[in-house]
Amino acid sequence: MTTAFGFRVKICGVRKLSDLQAAADAGADAVGLNFHPPSVRYLPEDKRRGELAEAARELGLRTVGVFVNEPIPSLRRVADELQLSAVQLHGDESLDDAQRLLDESLPVIRAIRLPTDPLAPSDIDHRVAPWQQAGCGILLDADAGGSFGGVGHRLDWSGIGRWAADAPFRWMLAGGLTPETLGIAIKQACPFGVDVASGVEQPRGIKNKALIEAFCRTAHSLPPTD
Numbered sequence: 614m615t616t617a618f619g620f621r622v623k624i625c626g627v628r629k630l631s632d633l634q635a636a637a638d639a640g641a642d643a644v645g646l647n648f649h650p651p652s653v654r655y656l657p658e659d660k661r662r663g664e665l666a667e668a669a670r671e672l673g674l675r676t677v678g679v680f681v682n683e684p685i686p687s688l689r690r691v692a693d694e695l696q697l698s699a700v701q702l703h704g705d706e707s708l709d710d711a712q713r714l715l716d717e718s719l720p721v722i723r724a725i726r727l728p729t730d731p732l733a734p735s736d737i738d739h740r741v742a743p744w745q746q747a748g749c750g751i752l753l754d755a756d757a758g759g760s761f762g763g764v765g766h767r768l769d770w771s772g773i774g775r776w777a778a779d780a781p782f783r784w785m786l787a788g789g790l791t792p793e794t795l796g797i798a799i800k801q802a803c804p805f806g807v808d809v810a811s812g813v814e815q816p817r818g819i820k821n822k823a824l825i826e827a828f829c830r831t832a833h834s835l836p837p838t839d
């Protein structure tokens with residue numbers, strides 16, 4: 614079965630070569646390239662996409678394409694052109710969509726957008742199980758309404774931790790993680806990996822090298838959850 618997870622730290626929404634360099638220097642494993650046009654992190658359809666994807670590979674970073682309700686043939690075309698390591702489905706895509714991609718050996722990460730209210734294990738379980746059983750990597754993110762992601766909303770980490778205690782697979786946490794909140798988030802939620810967009814930006818939409826370094830330092834200083 615194709616799974617998307619072998620990485621612990623993903624810096625999402627990189628837009629410049631210097632963002633990639635900062636992520637690689639800080640020891641991140643993966644970067645997210647955003648293909649959702651309304652996002653501040655959107656990468657327009659020009660040569661920059663190819664340059665970034667190639668530079669990421671040369672730096673040893675995995676490339677995850679972030680898509681929201683993109684038609685599957687178009688998503689597939691971008692993934693092939695840029696040789697993406699995985700695609701992240703962050704909208705209302707169906708399980709059939711994911712299955713089609715997995716059947717073509719493209720690793721798929723399913724973003725499960727959870728409410729920011731207190732969470733019971735069963736709330737999470739019934740939403741995660743079909744995707745996990747299909748072979749998708751799981752990313753738990755906070756509901757961002759019509760923005761879909763990347764707005765810094767955070768989840769009920771201790772509620773997630775109670776679910777994680779019985780989740781026998783690797784999964785990633787996102788949503789409102791920052792260098793300051795990451796330590797407590799990891800201790801409470803116990804993810805295998807973490808993902809951040811706005812928490813390493815200053816101002817919004819512009820990645821900040823010092824924040825990327827601080828985020829990765831904290832992520833690497835905590836004992837890995839497996």
Ligand SMILES: O=C(O)c1ccccc1NCC(=O)[C@H](O)[C@H](O)COP(=O)(O)O
Nearest residue numbers: 625652762763764765788789809810811
């Ligand atoms: O980052 C975006 O702008 C975005 C837009 C639409 C869908 C997904 C998006 N980001 C996906 C991510 O994986 C983010 O890292 C995740 O939502 C967490 O964001 P943040 O709370 O800002 O760290």
